[in-house]
Amino acid sequence: MKRLIPAATTLALSLAFAYAHATEGMWMPKQLPTIAKELKAAGLGLEPAKLAQLTEFPMNAVVSLGGCTASFVSPQGLVVSNHHCVYGSLQFNSKPERDLMKNGFLAPSLGEELPAAPGTRILVTVDASDVTGRIIDTATAKLVGKARTDAIEKNEKALVAACEKEAGFRCNVYSFYGGLQFQLIKQMEVRDVRLVYAPAGGIGNFGGDTDNWMWPRHTGDFGYYRAYVGADGKPADYSPNNKPYTPKSWLKLASSPLKDQDFVMVAGYPGRTNRLRLPAEVDFNLGWFQPAIIKAYGEELDLIGKATAGRPDAEIRMANMVKGLNNTMKNFQGQDASYRGSDILARKQQAFAELKAWVMADAKRRAQYGADFEAVDRLVAEQQATAKSEFLLRFATPTLLGTARNLLETAHQRVLPDAERKSGFQERDMLRQRQALEALDRRYDEATDKAISAHFLAQYLTLPAAQLNKPLLAALGVQPGMDEAAIKARLDALYAGSQLNVLATRLEWAARPVQGFETSKDSFIAAAVALYADDHRREDRDKELAGRLQQAYAGTMQALIDFKGSQGQAVYADANSTLRVSFGKVTGRTPGRDGETWQPFTTLRGITAKATGEGEFDAPEAELKAIHAGDFGSYGVKELNSVPVNFLATLDTTGGNSGSPVLNKNAELVGLLFDGTLDGVIASWDYNDQMIRSIVLDSRYMLWTMKFVDHADRLLNEMNAK
Template sequence: MRRNLFVFSAAFCLLLLTLVQSAWKPWEEGMFPLSEVHKLDLQKAGLKISTREVYNPRGTSLIDALVNVGGCTGSFVSAEGLIISNHHCAFSAVQLASTPENDYLNKGFVARNREEEIEARGLTCRITDSYEDVSARVLNAVAQVSDPASRLKLINDVTKNIVAEAEKNDPTIKAEVSEMFIGKSYVLFRYKTIQDVRLVYVPNRQIGEFGGETDNWVWPRHTGDFSFMRAYVAPDGSSAKYAKENVPYKPKKFLRVNPKGTSEEDFVFILGYPGKTFRHRPAQFVAYQEKSVLPYIAGLYEFQNGVMEKAGAADKTTELKLATRIKRNANVMKNYQGKLQGLKRMDLVAKKKQEDAGLARYINGNAALKAKYGTLMADIDNLYKLINSDADRDIWLTQIYSSTSLLQVARNINTFKTALTAKPAAEKQAFFDEQLPKLKSTLESNYESYDLETDKAIFKRMLEDASAFNLTQRVDAAARISNRGSTVKDVVDRYVETTLGISKLNNPSYVYSTLLASPKSVENYTDGILLFEQDIARQVAELKTEKDRREGLLNKLMGDYVNVREKFLQKNFVPDANSTLRLTYGHVRGYRPADATYMRPYTSIKGIIQKGAGGHPDFAYPEQIRTLWEAKDFGAYAKKDLADVPVAFLYNMDTTGGNSGSPVLNAFGELVGVNFDRAYGATINDYAWNESYSRSIGVDIRYVLWVAEKIDKADFLIREMGVKNTL
């Protein structure tokens, strides 16, 4: 009897412990929307301030220090609009500011006063002003609509009206309606935009990109992936484009920097703008990604980078011009390779199929659910069979314009030309004069990374790929070319060399001064690449009806899928990330990627020296780092148990693309690091998250401050952030 009582008591205590441990973490993973923050017991997890100090819809909070800058996250760290983000987030702006004479991209940049700060071309800041759930308004409008394409069109029309209404009510904001759960919930976000962003401090590339692609998506990391920018507005506080008379923006809130950093198992949290995740999708979606999307794009980007690196090796100007594109491609390529490895290692498709089979049994075992969702799983399967039937062509069409810069130029000129031709004769000049500045600005962006020989090589690859598709996936423009000769390669080579070689679009000066001189000159000009682009655009337009029908059907099916899956699993889902502001939290923590292997959560300057000893170019570093390290000149930034300056650290938070530059905050809401990457095993985060392997990586604030003070003598920034007062 006593033994039975003991067994029962032990079991009861274990159950109670399990319930208590899970009570404050209602979801296995979490990129929590602002609307969910109040449901979390963050204090029990380790937060030392009130949740309202993190997010307060009726007052100022940490959220107000966050910005979306160039597709990354950044945060204000001073009352004068100073922003900290990642080195790779400022990379494109630094590249555009660089010349062979002023190579800021490789040597770094420090503006020691406001007058020296330079325009961060292409970058703007977006600040979340407020949000509002508009799901009822959107879904009520389509409640009686059964046709998939009509339903999707009506959803798009309603959301456009909501956006227009919001912007009319407040002309100072830009509005967006974001789909939180596909086909299920919609939120209106209101944003303030800052158009004038300037570079303040970017470290030497050997610091900001230490490890290069060798270390990308890998732990341990030793990358000083940080940069500083500043937001400017007009003297009256309104948003304005870059102008000398603009003044630093005064944020409602800026983050306090804690130069003491963190220790292992400290509570930390991140606020940021994560991109897209796909965790609430069925097995067929994951299979489509694994079989088609990920391998094709990874292989294509690997080929493109080989071509661009070869072109850059022969000419410094070309190297600088192509640097941003190479970096972006390489990042996506390795990420996709990691995802493929993770999907296969986890056998996620098989696990999803097993879960979906259980979901089907659950639906069929309940009369009410069967009446409502009885065909759901079969409908999903049939839709993905259609999607897979022309997957090669669909993916190719998503990549063709970004692969060939001159084709982007052709598309923009053709679009302008079509709109111009449609105007009555009396209106052509006015339309031309009004739209020309916008067109020129877009074309300038197209030409920024244009290199003729690179375009030729990549265009040839794309045409050869298209020629290999089966007849049901025919790309009309490519098929017309490949039918002109005996071998595909010979025909493609001849076509590309001729078409791109003689096109006057190769010459930006000709385009700006001659082709775009008048409405008549635009309407009269044509060449092979313009005709090719017209063929592509024509086929895309022809395919749009079916594509819209599929997207409308998917929208409805995924809404139903999420609804019934929540019931089946008896859990609340966190909406997939969609570039809206989110919170995630966890602890500074290492992990075990393989048997008998433990990855500690901190790296140090010593690791930079060790990696550099092998002579690999990705591990080159400024000699000053070794000199300071050997002298143990760590200033106030050493971590006691390391006897060194910590460079990067790990934490078990839930992040994805878009979280680059996100502030890593301690229990008191103080800045202790800047998020920049994930461990290789965590590249699969977009599809699945698990505490055992999902680790994110940040640059430690102590390394940021050490580099700023000791390497680049940027003490003025340390003082502006108020750090000297807390050391």
């Protein structure tokens, strides 16, 4: 039986000594009462226990967009997040003659609010419960490899099915500490989401990629959605008859001005950190994988630029992808710059060696954890070898082939009882599957896709023959020795032989039985059929490894928790897209980049100083006029002689926190988190309290823009803005 300390015991052990650096860490809400003393000392005005209640204010006002965070700010279901978090809906609703990405959007009335991009969700967390003992039960603990992976998945699906018997909710099981602990998270799922307002790109994306991850910053990174529900008040699919959702709580705007050194906290859904990763994983990811991504993304962006040049509709179709590629690439470049020449790997290796020595120094600990330590590095190395050999396939595989594979798997899974279907192909997933097929209609360009596939296929074919996926090459009709021109000619035939670029055709295939696929002449469908057996072979291979790795990794993490506990230190879980709270204070940094002092606030003066009238710094004329008019309303700060635009804070955050509400000591809204600094993004792997600064949109700039630039009086009144 797997040697697991009960979750409650582990949690108590982790938190008993958690306070030496309390501002470090993305805390689960239920942990906050344990650090109540530190929160109160830092300046929190509420009782910390209130923050642990997921269904009470303020936590129930904080929502997930599935990749970003947002929050309710009115009793009519108005939701605020970052401009870049609603950007996909701006892109989806844009056309060359109506470019919402450039010009922004403001709905004059409820009836004129636009449906968000297909698949957009507002998720409100209502419960989180520990289910470790039900995922790794007695029977599962005895299994290894694929059998263990399958059993874990079966247990997860059973818990999710029971949780989702209540209509309108989405439930998922999340892993903590590398598979040591599991939680079942229940969220209300709002499916009718509408775009309400976003400023022009010259405000919401002011500075573009040049300023991304940089300070000083002057970006109005905000946008609004609205949650709609059926007449009964429950989540429903889009209908013109739906009504705005009435949340139980919503955030109120700050009643007092935010100042330097003030307490702030952020609640959100950080995506992933890797601070507990093993040295071998640090070396692989920062030493090889992320540099490879930087190179590939750079090439991909160049290909997209060339393929869409002079074609406005194609540029709009690829805009969301371009924005995402640029953001990730620059983040990884920042991590790479911090990692090169640093002692991060050496420190990780030393710390792991100390842990291993502690385990091996005691016979009981050797018996408990020795086998896990022996296995974990070997299994991680096996995982990394596969990742290296298959890396280029993520870029070389045509989008429509991926669509065909998914459609074929859906057909195979549909004939099984729902409980026996693979995760991602159950009835609960079918609406999302359909919406993904619909979204492709505005996010796919054949010429661009073909250029990307040909370029990376040519690279892939230069790998050693033993590393090549021969079934894939056969299905695509390419072989080693082909030059890029020959590859393009073959791809031309493949693309010409498929109708999956047509939405109606994709939707038709989504309902067809397996037999229809096996006799199809559609080139991409035929390729998917030819690849089906090999796809499942590789899937089984990965499941076998995942099952063995879960055992070894969980044991290693338990040893780490025990070791740190013996030293009086905490081990908080890495971020995993579940609700977390971080806290800190408003403050600048000395030195900042190139030795200069970073002031805590930027102002409107920085916008006029940077504005060029073109490209990334094309501030709208209406904004420049409003700035020159000098009317700051109630949003100006006397000491700044301007409106604060962005501010810095010592908040521990990462990707997924975009759009997270930043709150003052009374849990009032003072800003929206939207970025970090380029020399601080390495914190995903290695925390440094001297470097960490989150960049936050000051709510006063957001409200000033709404009032004096875009005249969004309807929304200001709805939010009770003063």
